[in-house]
Amino acid sequence: MARIVRLKVNGRARSDAIPDNRLLVDYLRESLRLTGTKMGCDGGECGACTVLVDGEPQLSCLTLAASVDGAEIETVEGLAVNGRLNALQRAFHEKLGSQCGFCTPGMIMSAEGLLRRKSAPDEADIRAALSGNICRCTGYVKIIEAVDAAAAALRGQPA
């Protein structure tokens, strides 16, 4: 069965007929062509599919699109403003926080959730916030440096 689901996706109000069994990740990737959100492990173990649901990092591969009716969804595509990367995206680029890049959108959305809650996170905060996201390339050091640099940039301090 399908139903009309109203969502705000990256700031834009939408109203779409969505099958009951469609996962949020499939709705974003297949229906809206927002393919920045990645499907990594297929079972809630890797964090690559992390998006913000009402500002909180959640796993879109375990979320039914119909069950978040009325929610505000943010994906990595929604972070850049007028084509300009946001602080986290820029820091991941400049600090080499991304290698193969597959985990990066999930990492960035988890980090985005953290920076909205806490403007000056310490390393333990960053590690805790990213502990549900797995990276097989970087060894995490550069990712943590990137989040730290983004937080500093947002506070107006030199990285």
Added chain:
Amino acid sequence: MSEALPEFDLARPATVEEAVAARAGAGDARYLAGGTDLVVNMRRGIVAADRLIDLTGIAELDRLDLDGGGTVIGAGVKLAAVAENAEIGARYPAVAEAAAVIAGPQHRKMGTVGGNLCLDTRCVYYNQSEWWRRANDYCLKYRGNVCHVAPGGDRCWAPFSGDLAPALLIHGAEIEIAGADDRRRMALSDLYTDDGADHLTLGDGELVVAVHLPADNWRSAYDKIRVRDSIDFPLAGVAVGLKERATGGPELRIALTGTDSRPVLVDGIAEALADGFDDSTFPAIEKRLKKQVQPMSTTTLNAPYRRTAAAVVAKRLIARLVG
């Protein structure tokens, strides 16, 4: 496009009564809360449902009542909310500590108290893809006739691995259950039986709606072992409670998860503590603990290690509480 999940009908009730009514009369219906266990299992093809009843729109399940003497935590309260609640942390430390280390941060924002209490049991022969299980002739828990962990036996040994249950058992929790006709309360320990294929005692269509905790003065703590310090399920989890008494020395409780098909509240601790804490106390407790848990080869770590590690974690927690 092909869907990742099989077809089902989704109900989105606004009240507990509507949820229970939506379940009644449906063939193979399941309650859906955070989805971090159920949706994974449906994607793996180990749980089938032709109707899901989404509980996320039921306001009653989100109740959190800390005003009275006791505490009521709605079954829909998110694990992250339990972990971050300072009052729960002060009254029932093991409960907040357990909630804080369940899976990863995203799971804790999605997963609920009721979902963690009703978590399916897990096993290396069960939590696998369809082709993997078919190649192994399935198993006793799903479609097969033999438990590959104990082929000579007649039961499933998949362990329960919810973290909240042992912590709540330490504090004497009761659960409130809604059925088609009425509501009832029972001790949390009565929710479980030691059968990995059918470990919950809930009746057909019954829904856990809340956890009731008495006001008490137990100090408590929770810790566990797992392969990675995030995301992974516990290979053994331990909650310990300690209560000072006016006379007769302290009272101690130990409860475990991840070892058996049900959470285990260790018996006979009072006898081990009869003379208070001294050098012989922990060996006596360890003996009882190891005798009462039965981890099997259901995980990637072997069973003797998990039994030994559970005792070590218990010892560390007792040392922390005794100070």
